[in-house]
Amino acid sequence: MKEVKICPVCGGKVTAKNRKYCSPKCSKEGYRRRQAKYSIEKYHKDKRVKEDGKPKEERPIEALARKAREAGMSYGQYVALEHTKRIL
């Protein structure tokens, strides 16, 4: 059985067996994105707990989700992108 996997970073075909990404470069980028997504989710979670009982019109996480929809991206993709911009 032959299955074609798609690289989650560049959307290209993953030809190598037992590989999630098409190249070491994408593998590195994918790992970085996962880390970025995780840290941002953790940040918002912590912040939400701290700000509890202090209602706001639009939470940063909601603003991001809205911007992501407007950009036609998933929330995770958008957040990873924004995080990448910030740390560069």
Ligand SMILES: [Zn+2]
């Ligand atoms: Zn790739």
